[in-house]
Amino acid sequence: MMRLQKLKLTDSSGNTSCSPLCGRSGFNPTSRAKARPAEELHKCSQECSDTRIGGGPFATHPHPNPPLEREGVWANGLSRIVSGFRLGLVVVLAGVLTACGGGAGSASGGGDVSIRAASLVSPASASATPATTLPAAPNVISITSGNGEITLTWGDVPGATSYNVYYLTYPGVRTSNARQLVGAVSGNPITGLTNTQAYYFAVTAVNAAGESVASSEVTAMPMPALPGIPGNVRLVGGFAEATLDWQVVPYATSYNVYYGISPGLPNATSTVITGVRIPAQLITGLNKAPGRYYFRVTAVDASGEGSPSVELAAIAQGTFKLVSGGYGHSAVVRSLEPALGGIAGTVWTWGDNSRGQLGDSSSKLGKPNDSFTQRLTTAEISYVDRVSAIASGYHHTAVLLTDRTIKTWGMNTNGQLGANGQLLTHSLSQPATNTDFPRSVSLAPPAMTAIAAGFQHTVALKDDGTVWAWGYNVLGTLGYASMDCANPVYGQFFWTCSDVPTQLTGITGSVAAIAGGYSHTLAVTSDGQVWAWGRNDTGQLGTLAANCNRSITQMLPSILQAQALDTVFDPATQACNTTPTPVNAIPGSIVAVSAGMRHSLALMSDGTVWAWGGNYYGQLGYTPAVNLFTNSDTCVVTTALTMPCSYDPKPVLGLDHVVAISAGTQHNLALKGDGTVWAWGYNAMGQLGTGAAAGFVYNQTPKQVPGLTGIISIAAGAYHSLAVKNDGTVWAWGDNTQGQLGDGSKTNRSSPVQVQGLRWPVVIIPGR
Structure with missing residues (x-):
């Protein structure tokens, strides 16, 4: 038989007595209503010592040991009782010891039994001390x-x-x-x-x-597994930007906005704006081809990121990406995707318009030659759109359309517009006709994939890998024999030219890239071999080989000086190749070429740049010494002038990770993969953009153009430079005597300035 232990109690007067923890209904040893005499407590103690386990409030605490007969020893019994009451006992030492019934096996009433802490025997009067103290508060x-x-x-x-x-x-x-x-x-x-x-x-x-x-x-705060999906998502277009807004998601702490040029956001190509605190976000810099953008938003809370909203789409109607510079004019293409009535691939021009090279005709008839007007600000031209590529010559402009046809406008002295007899005659009494109206070039079938413009000639690449050329041909620039052209504008003298696009022969392999220089031309075949033809007086063809020596006594120096072209011509003969000739070997794979006035550049697949030809102003970029003749060959340009040059291609010093190149008359630009621009060569007009004072100055090795980052496209004009940033803005520096920098002035700039007036809309695509 198991029994309950008894406790020794001390009343408020200090008298001690035995009190059992009794389960009888109505028994309360600590009742405040009436004090019980000691003998009654003792009697109750005796009764409880014989009470069997099986009922009452402490039925869940059977004690296997017999009751303690000796009074005064309470510690063991109390500790056993208290420690066993995990489910039915809470001890508040500062107040009352409370035993709560209702444990397993309880058969009857019982109620609460409370014992005032002050009635327990103090440690001083007990024969033992408590075994434990209160635990610390949890952390x-x-x-x-x-x-x-x-x-x-x-x-x-x-x-x-x-x-x-x-x-x-x-x-x-x-x-x-x-x-x-x-x-x-x-x-x-x-x-x-x-x-x-x-x-x-x-x-x-x-x-x-x-x-x-x-x-x-x-x-x-308890939250659902993930936040809800933003609803009522809207997209509002702007200029090169869009605003996304949505309905508030309850208890979202922030939002993530995703956008990119591929559907199915988020994906590997998307950009994310995190930590958006309000249900709206302005997204700028929407200028990447092909111009279509996609948008989504997600809600974020402490539990994570929720599912994305419905996907919306828009078209950036104005990704200014393609840029081109001529002698005194500039042009950019707003590369678009047609939608919602938007016009794709429109052209904006500014600067010199003396030969109609801005193409801003107000009618299909064009303006008379003497009414072309210079323009210092940008303007979108009519009668041409869907442009996929653009090239600027000395005084003419050519564009390749998305249907693979070509249009040209501007100067036509040597048939460089390719009008096939419509504008050019071979009669001294009837001069060639310049035009500011974009005209189609006679090509059949129309299957061109690239275009390039030289001084006064134009080159096109067909989808079958063949090269076609027309225009100025006095030193074999076109790569084929052509008839003489009469040009009474410069006096009664003749040179060869063609206004009919003609296919070149003699190139082994399929051509993948082309470039037009002052009076020479370059092509790269798919196997990485560079071919060159035309003028070769300073090694710009990359070889000593020459199959022609053309007399140019007819080209009077006074006329050329008036055009600010090349003042070093004299009656000496000029070395040239009238047919394509392989350039001396360049190790590695070539991906692009560019041609200047008397020098050439090649971009390698490893991001390095090689150069050859004239080096009078350090345009080859590999002569660190002050003496430009060091490490260079010496070329006899005229009877009175020799020039440092190289017939063999050599690497440009200090350039790597280059993704694009462009050669001007006597300076060069290189675009690196990190969006920075590097320049070297002639700097008299500030065309290197380094902030150096104007004068007869040059850089022999590439230097970074300060303040330009995020550049995606570059172009070197004759004596000025252009660049497009990834936010769609266009920047220019160098010669501005014709307003070709587009800043509304004619002041030369030695540091980049932003071209003014270029804007484009972002149009929302409905139904997504």
Whole structure:
């Protein structure tokens, strides 16, 4: 038979007596209504010592040992009783010892039994001391939200046998006012909570001595597994920009906005703007080809990022990407994708218009030659669109259209417009006709894939890898024999030219890239071999070979000086090749070429640049010494002039990771993959963009153009330079005597200035 232990009690007068923990209905040893005499307490003690386990409020605490007969020894019995009441006993040492019934096996009533702490025998009067003290308050390590639940974790408290969690839906949690979870386990979620409702928590530790003070209060809010999907998403277009807005997602802490040129966002090519705090975002710099952009938004909260919204699309109607520079004029193409009535590939021009090279005719008849007007500001021209490539010569412009046809306008002295007899005659009494109206070039079938413009000739590449050329041909520039052209504008003298596009022969392999120089031409075949033809007085053909010596006594120096072309001509003969000739070997794979006045450039697949030809102003970029003749050959240009040069291609010093090149008259530009621009060569007009003072100055090796980043396209004019940034803006520097910098002035600039007046719309595509 198992029995309950008895306790020795001390009343308020200091008298001691035995009191059992009795389960009889109505028995309350600490009743404040009436003090019980000592003999009654002793009698009750005797009765309880014989009480069998099986009923009453302490039926869940059977004690296997016989009762203690000796009074005064209470510590063992009390500790056993208290320690066993994990489910039915809470000890508050500062107040009342409370035993709560209702454990397993309870058969009848019982109620609560309370014993005032002051009635317990003090340690001084007892024969033993308590075995434990109150545990320390737990330290809450983390609190995390879930879907309808919150998880608390806390560190172990030494000596604690269990833990209680208290919580409220408002701050100020105390053990006396909050909902209690007895026997809580660290790391186990507290479930059944309401999402988006804030909860406040505190934790206590429990051992045989009682319950600790509460931990510091912490708070969290149960949330769904992930935030909701933003709704009512809208897209509003601007100029090279768009604004996305959406409906607020409840309890989202921020939003992520995705955009890119490929559908199915987010994906590997998309850009993300994170941490957006309001339900709207302006997105700028929409200027990448092909011009179509896609947009989505997601909501973010503590649980993570939600699913993306519906995907919207827009067209950036104005990705200024293609840029070209002539002698005194400039042009850019607004590279577009047609949609919603937008016009794709329109051309904007500015600068010199003395030969109609701006193409801004107001009618299909064009203006008379003497009425062309210079323009210092940009303007979109009529009668040409769907342009995919553009090239500028000395005083003419050529464009390749998306249907693979070609249009030209401007100067036509040597048939460079390819009008097939419509504008050029061979009669001294009827001069060639210049035009500001874009005219189609006679090509059959129309299957061109690239275009290039030289001084006064034009070159095109066909989809079968063949090269076609027309225009000026005095030194074999076209690569084939042509008839004499009469030009009374410069006096009664003759040279060879053609206004009929004609296919070249003699190139082995399929051509992949072309370039037009002052009076020579370059082509690269698919196997990486460079071919060259035309003038070769300074080695610009990359070989000593020459099959012609053309007399140019008819080209009077005074006339050429008036045109600011090349003042070093004299009656001497000029070395040239009238048919394509291989350039001396360049190790590696060539991906692009560019031709200047008397020098040539090649871009390699490894990002390096090679150069050959004239080096009078350091345009070859590989002579670090002051003496330009060092490490160069000497070329006899005229009877009175020799020039440093090289017939063999050599690498340009200090250039790597280059993705594009462009050669001007006597200076060069290189675009690196990091969006920076590097320049070298002649700098008298500030065309290198380094901020150096004007004068007879040059850089023998490439130097970075300060202040230019994010560049995607470059072009070197005769004595000025152009660049397009990734935000769609166009920048220019160098010679501005004809307004070719587009800043509204005629002041030369040695540092880049932004071209004014270029704008483009972003048009929203409906139905997505």
